[in-house]
Amino acid sequence: MKKIATTTLLLLSTSLLTAETPKEFNGALKLGTLGYGVDISTPIKESLSARFNINGLSYTDSQSSDDNDFEGTLDLFTLGAVVDYYPFSTNFRLSSGLYYNGNGFSGTVTPNATVKIDINDKEYSSSEIGHLDSTVSFNSIAPYLGLGWGNDAHDKGWGFTFDLGVLYHGTPKVKLTAVDVNPLVADEVATNVKIEEEKANSDLSSFKFFPVLSIGVNYTF
Numbered sequence: 001m002k003k004i005a006t007t008t009l010l011l012l013s014t015s016l017l018t019a020e021t022p023k024e025f026n027g028a029l030k031l032g033t034l035g036y037g038v039d040i041s042t043p044i045k046e047s048l049s050a051r052f053n054i055n056g057l058s059y060t061d062s063q064s065s066d067d068n069d070f071e072g073t074l075d076l077f078t079l080g081a082v083v084d085y086y087p088f089s090t091n092f093r094l095s096s097g098l099y100y101n102g103n104g105f106s107g108t109v110t111p112n113a114t115v116k117i118d119i120n121d122k123e124y125s126s127s128e129i130g131h132l133d134s135t136v137s138f139n140s141i142a143p144y145l146g147l148g149w150g151n152d153a154h155d156k157g158w159g160f161t162f163d164l165g166v167l168y169h170g171t172p173k174v175k176l177t178a179v180d181v182n183p184l185v186a187d188e189v190a191t192n193v194k195i196e197e198e199k200a201n202s203d204l205s206s207f208k209f210f211p212v213l214s215i216g217v218n219y220t221f
Helices: 002-018 183-203
Strands: 026-032 035-045 048-065 068-085 092-101 104-110 117-119 122-124 129-137 141-149 157-168 173-181 209-220
Touching: 026 157, 035 068, 035 209, 048 092, 068 141, 092 157, 117 129, 117 183, 122 183, 129 183, 141 209, 173 183
Parallel strands: none
Antiparallel strands: 026 035, 026 209, 035 048, 048 068, 068 092, 068 104, 092 141, 104 129, 117 122, 129 173, 141 157, 157 209
16 A cells, blocks of 8 residues: 555655646635544646545534543544546546644543542552553554545535545554652552553554544635
8 A cells, every 4th residue: 555655655756746737726625533634636638636635623512431541632633645546537536645644642630539540450549640641653653545536636626625545653662651650659659550551552453544534615716
């Protein structure tokens, strides 16, 4: 998949260098699994268009689970360079490209005065651990394959845009960190955090693809 996307990106660069100056551009506003997004498209040949986009969203949630306080933040940020191929005389397209992938997650679990936190089946009180931090990160470069409708800058006016595809972001990387640890249990906590981290990485190892679904409106000028 990386080879396909790299080839596509080379095709995009070559086509932009050899194409005539385009007369139209297409701008789109959209919302989807990558967050809010903006697309800019321009034709490079009769059935090919170059599309560049930026997407992002940050969402934080706080709640109590088993009386532990939990706060997590999902950060979405991507920059994409995509080639759109229109095989028919419609706005249906096949897409391939590369994304800079800044998506990630961070969270904190804090035990309270009466309920302990569980790490590798071992419970620790608030006097032993202040809080447990977690982060999930992915490959910074992610190939993309998909299909969709719209963004064809050959026809002026308003239109509808839709994307359905996948980003290959590789194996998720989980990092766990115990903060404000009592020195009396520091070595034990470090061992259990490491085991818990390995379990989390194993559980998430198969989630190598991120689904891309978006819908929006575009205008060609």
